[in-house]
Amino acid sequence: MASDATLVLPSRDKGVAHTLKDDLYGMLLGVMFIAVGLNLLKCSGMITGGVAGIALLIGHFSSLSIGMLFFLVNIPFMIFCACCMGRAFTLKTLAVNLALSLATEAVPQLMQVSYVHPLFAALVGGTFLGMGVLSLARHDASVGGTGVVTLWLQRRAGINAGKSQLLLDLLVFALSLLTLSWPLLLWSSLSALAMNAMLMNWHKPGRYNGKS
DSSP: OOOGGGGGGTTOOOOOOOOOOHHHHHHHHHHHHHHHHHHHHTTOOOOOOOHHHHHHTTTTTTOOHHHHHHHHHHHHHHHHHHHHSSSHHHHHHHHHHHHHHHHHHHHHOOOOSSSSOOOHHHIIIHHHHHHHHHHHTTTTTTOSTOOOOOOOHHHOOOOHHHHHHHHHHHHHEEEEEEEOOOOHHHHHHHHHHHHHHHHHHSSSSSTTOOOO
């Protein structure tokens, strides 16, 4: 297992360590953003990229809840996380995964929306997802899934997380061609672009400590 010290995000300000309170608050915000974003997309019948998109896609054929599918799809990625990303990152990601599964189920009980325009759902939902993923990444955690792979690629090879995530998302959308109508597929693509725009613009080396 790799040492946590060798896997620090290149954007982390190494001069100021996060406290436990900082990490908990950042992870809570990430979970909140993602849970709301997912439910906005779900209300409009859209999918998105990454593990959430895979769960939403499987949801078309399964009676299991999205929260449960999200957790199950994440299992192989969590195994990869444990092998490649270090103990601290893995434990944080597992905690986020459990919290997000529960929060995704809770949001519809706390907030009921009768109508969401597809454009609003795509742009705002996608942006919320990107904000959530970014908040988690800044505190050495992720939602698991393909996000673990993209963060590992950025740490090891310097490949921008947003760009690699976009490529993986394209694979998810290719599979969705079998299920979604063209209008929903186009709106879903817009949501994925909104999400990855957040990562490509803000998840860069030095951006966190003001060096770029």
